[in-house]
Amino acid sequence: MKKFFVLLLTLMIIAVSFSGCGGKAKGGREISPDSSAEAKTGSNQEIANEAGIFAEGTIASLDEIKAKLLASGYEISDLIDLQKEFAVNLVDGFNFAKDGNGSLVMEFATPNDAKTYADFINESGYNVPIVNGRFLTFVEATKGIITDLEMQAELEELMEAKALIPEQWSDTINVSTSTTDYKGAFDLMQNITESMNTLLDQALAKNNNEYPEGDPQSTHNVFALMFNSVAMALTSQFCEDEAMLAAIESVADLMGLSDAKTTRNGAHDYTLTASKTRNQQPYEINAVYDPDTGGLRMVEKTDGKVTGFFEFIPLGADQYALQTSTERGIVHYKDGKTLSFVYTKLKTKDSEYHSDSDSIYPSGAGASIEWVAPKGEDGYEQYFFFDGENITISVYFFGERTKTQIPS
Numbered sequence: 001m002k003k004f005f006v007l008l009l010t011l012m013i014i015a016v017s018f019s020g021c022g023g024k025a026k027g028g029r030e031i032s033p034d035s036s037a038e039a040k041t042g043s044n045q046e047i048a049n050e051a052g053i054f055a056e057g058t059i060a061s062l063d064e065i066k067a068k069l070l071a072s073g074y075e076i077s078d079l080i081d082l083q084k085e086f087a088v089n090l091v092d093g094f095n096f097a098k099d100g101n102g103s104l105v106m107e108f109a110t111p112n113d114a115k116t117y118a119d120f121i122n123e124s125g126y127n128v129p130i131v132n133g134r135f136l137t138f139v140e141a142t143k144g145i146i147t148d149l150e151m152q153a154e155l156e157e158l159m160e161a162k163a164l165i166p167e168q169w170s171d172t173i174n175v176s177t178s179t180t181d182y183k184g185a186f187d188l189m190q191n192i193t194e195s196m197n198t199l200l201d202q203a204l205a206k207n208n209n210e211y212p213e214g215d216p217q218s219t220h221n222v223f224a225l226m227f228n229s230v231a232m233a234l235t236s237q238f239c240e241d242e243a244m245l246a247a248i249e250s251v252a253d254l255m256g257l258s259d260a261k262t263t264r265n266g267a268h269d270y271t272l273t274a275s276k277t278r279n280q281q282p283y284e285i286n287a288v289y290d291p292d293t294g295g296l297r298m299v300e301k302t303d304g305k306v307t308g309f310f311e312f313i314p315l316g317a318d319q320y321a322l323q324t325s326t327e328r329g330i331v332h333y334k335d336g337k338t339l340s341f342v343y344t345k346l347k348t349k350d351s352e353y354h355s356d357s358d359s360i361y362p363s364g365a366g367a368s369i370e371w372v373a374p375k376g377e378d379g380y381e382q383y384f385f386f387d388g389e390n391i392t393i394s395v396y397f398f399g400e401r402t403k404t405q406i407p408s
Contacts (some may be wrong), residue, residue, distance in 0.1 A: 056111055056134075057134070057135065057161065058132060059132050059133060059134075059135050059160065062093070062094065062107050062135070065135065065158065065159075066096075068158060069096045069158075072098075073098055074098045074102065075097055075098060076095070076096050077094065077095045077096075077097070078094060078095070079093045079094060079104065079106070083095075087106060087108070087117055088113065088116070088117070089108050089109040089110070089113040090106060090107070091108060092106075093105055093106035093107055101151075103137050103139070103155060104137060104138075105135060105136070105137045106136045106137070107134050107135055107136075108135075111131075111133045111134050113134070114133070114135065114136045117129070118131045118136055118164055121138055122144070122164060122166050122169075125141065125142070125144050125169050126141060126142070126143075127139065127140055127141055128141045128144070128164065128165055128166075129163070129164050130155050130156060130161055130163045131159075131164060132159045135159065137155055139155050142201050142202065143169055143171070143201050143202050144165070144168075144202070145169075145201075145202050145205035145206055146163065146165065146209075147205050147209070149209055169198075169202075171194050171198055172194055172195045172336050173191065173336075174336065175187050175188050175191040176188070177314075177318075179289075179294045181239045181268065181289060181291075182235070182238040182239055182268055182270065182289035183236070183237060183238060183244075185289055185294055185295070185312065186232075186236050186238070186296065187236075188294075188312075189312040189320075189322070190236075191336070192320055192322075192331055192333045192338070193227040195333065195337065195338040196226055196227075196331060196343070197224070197225065199386065199408060200226070200384060200386075200391065201224075203407065203408045204219050204222055204224075204406070206406075206407075207219050207406040216404075217404055217406075219393065219404065221397045221400065221402050222393060222397070223397070224382060224395075226327065226329065226343055226345075226384075227310075227322055227324065227329065229310050229324065230255065231285055231300040231308055231310070232298055232310045234248065234251065234255065234285060235248075235270070235272070235285060235287040235298055238262075240264075240267070242264050245263075245264065245270070246262070248260070248262050248272060249272075252272065252274055256276065256277050256278065257274035257276060257277060257283060258276075258277045258280075260273070261273050261274070268289040268290070269286075269287075269288050269289075270286070270287050270288075271285065271286050271287075272284065272287075276302070281302055281303045282301075282302070282304065283300075283302055284300070284302075285298060285299070285300050285301075286298070286299050290361070290362035292362070293314060293362045293363055293364070294313075295311070295313040295361055295362045295363070295364065296310075296311070296312050297309070297310070297311045297312075297362070298310040298311075299355055306355050308324065309324065309325055309355040310322075310323075310324050311323045311324075311359065311361045313360055313361060313362065313363070313367065315364045315367060318332055318333060318334040318339075319331070319332055320333055321367035321371075323353065323358070323359075323360060323367075324353070325352040325353050326345055326346045326352055326353070327343070327344065327345050328343070328353070328373075329341060329344070329372060330342050330367065330368065330369055330371075330372050338386070339388055340386050340388050341384070341385075341386050342369050342372045342373060342384070342386075343372070343382070343383070343384045344372055344373045344380040344383050345382040345383075346381060347380060347396065348381065377394040378394050378401065378403070380394070380396075381395070381396050382394075382395050382396075383395070388408075389407065389408060390405050390406065390407055391407075391408055392405050393405065393406065
């Protein structure tokens with residue numbers, strides 16, 4: 001729940017703030033040392049560790065920052081209420097923009113308040129904060145990897161401080177690989193898919209920082225969200241505790257479903273029924289868990305027809321198989337880390353996998369690397385193969401195929 005709240009907050013900030021970079025600051029004061037683990041003695045971070053607060057910094061007021069921006073031709077506008085809503089002890093702030101590029105600056109009551117909010121932003125992974133005493137701004141990031149190095153440099157000069165880049169950003173948590181119910185298997189599956197996506201997204205972000213759009217090695221046309229399913233997310237709280245099932249009905253209402261009802265059909269067997277609010281079509285999700293294999297399966301139906309399915313099967317030896325109507329994958333996952341994986345997504349024109357005839361639930365029989373990619377790496381809309389060091393990519397996007405290999 002905390003991660004979801006942090007993500008929601010950051011996405012809201014992104015939605016109402018500007019993309020791009022700020023103006024270059026003028027002036028001769030020295031930029032504060034980097035607050036990373038390699039920072040020199042006397043850095044802001046070390047002062048914070050010793051004193052229990054973040055350093056006061058070198059900026060006296062928001063007016064000082066505004067003056068630099070106005071002199072560089074930037075326009076200033078007030079923060080809107082949504083930008084202020086989750087900022088505890090916020091004093092004031094403003095947006096700045098020029099030629100479609102910009103960011104925002106926030107002033108907090110104390111340096112410690114600013115640092116607390118910076119930690120909050122960093123946890124989301126979608127921005128990296130830059131803090132100077134009570135003053136804070138941020139630069140856009142992909143899972144802890146800054147995606148615009150020019151913007152980073154300009155905002156660091158503006159703020160006279162270095163970006164607080166996390167040493168190693170991750171969205172995985174400590175989840176047991178031994179499961180006893182659907183919820184436990186779901187949590188494990190989610191951890192594995194998040195680990196896969198984070199590894200790929202960070203590799204793509206680093207590669208695109210090095211190779212600009214148009215370079216043969218660029219991966220700017222590669223957009224991936226492996227094993228993401230709204231229907232599957234609705235099953236996250238299915239378990240043998242029937243009191244927990246009622247909460248799912250409230251969430252379903254938020255997802256555009258009405259008259260939602262959850263039923264425990266039997267041990268490890270659950271059904272969510274509802275109507276799609278917009279057109280009142282009957283909607284149903286059935287989800288099951290197999291205690292013997294630790295596998296789970298979800299089937300989604302709209303107006304009586306299967307519109308999606310999801311299977312997750314532990315294969316033993318730290319190997320896991322995943323399948324949806326358009327995706328297949330085999331993942332080697334151990335101690336919270338993805339060690340290797342192969343993933344494919346069907347082309348739009350291809351027939352989807354069938355929820356019955358292509359099912360591998362509950363044993364995972366037939367699932368292998370060959371099962372994932374029988375058409376070869378260029379036979380799919382998306383193909384990713386991570387061997388533990390490098391990621392082989394073959395992606396078809398808007399009439400063009402990107403083929404390359406990048407380090408993880």
